[in-house]
Amino acid sequence: MTEIWDIYDRYGNRTGRTMKRGIPKEGDYMLCVHIYLLASDNRFLIQKRSENKESHPGEWDITGGAAISGESSVDAILRETEEEVGIKLDEKDLYYAGRFVKERRIIELFFAKKDFELSDCHVQKEEVDKVAFVSYDELVGDILMKRGRSREYVELVSKAAMEFLHGENS
Numbered sequence: 696m697t698e699i700w701d702i703y704d705r706y707g708n709r710t711g712r713t714m715k716r717g718i719p720k721e722g723d724y725m726l727c728v729h730i731y732l733l734a735s736d737n738r739f740l741i742q743k744r745s746e747n748k749e750s751h752p753g754e755w756d757i758t759g760g761a762a763i764s765g766e767s768s769v770d771a772i773l774r775e776t777e778e779e780v781g782i783k784l785d786e787k788d789l790y791y792a793g794r795f796v797k798e799r800r801i802i803e804l805f806f807a808k809k810d811f812e813l814s815d816c817h818v819q820k821e822e823v824d825k826v827a828f829v830s831y832d833e834l835v836g837d838i839l840m841k842r843g844r845s846r847e848y849v850e851l852v853s854k855a856a857m858e859f860l861h862g863e864n865s
Contacts, residue, residue, distance in 0.1 A: 699764040700725050707794065707801050713764050719799040727802045728772040729759035731792070731834075731852065732782065735810040737860055738828035741838055742780060745824050753824070755838050759802075768803035780826055781817030782809065792855035795848050804851065806859050831856055 702712040703724040710723070719725050732740040739757070746752045758779050762771035769786055777783050784807055792804040816826045829838065834856070839849050 700761055701764045703801055705796060724799050724801050726762040726768060727759060727800050728762060728768050728775060729757055729802055730772050730776055730805045730807060731757055733808040733859060734828060738830060739834045740826060741829050742826045743824040745822055754842060756842055772805050779819050779822050782811055793851050795851060806855055831860060
């Protein structure tokens with residue numbers, strides 16, 4: 696079944712229009728969500744994208760995806776986390792780290808800390824080949840930079856990650 700997405704303006708307001716899964720037209724934006732999930736030992740969960748994915752197949756990344764029509768960013772991140780890696784979060788677990796706008800996408804960034812092990816993850820095979828834990832340094836250097844995330848995005852994630860690692864928002 697084809698996903699239907701709400702169309703947003705650059706400022707994150709729903710336009711009242713929808714689109715089928717794909718690339719928004721010029722001037723339109725889709726809502727995406729990313730979550731940086733920390734285990735109790737302060738390692739980050741990453742996932743290897745399925746080799747069958749349209750974009751960035753086989754690359755290591757964080758959990759996330761597009762909000763479907765009617766979903767808030769919180770609804771979307773709770774759904775995506777449970778669907779892709781089998782970890783159930785509650786809204787109270789989430790820390791909103793900010794918004795990043797690029798290439799017809801509004802990306803809402805979240806962090807959460809939860810007590811879990813890799814064996815607790817149940818991956819969605821269509822989306823994810825495997826999961827692993829990495830340190831903060833590995834996340835920023837080996838995952839985000841190699842994945843081609845922009846400097847501004849990495850700076851936003853780094854600031855929020857350091858707040859979490861130093862207990863300011865955990």
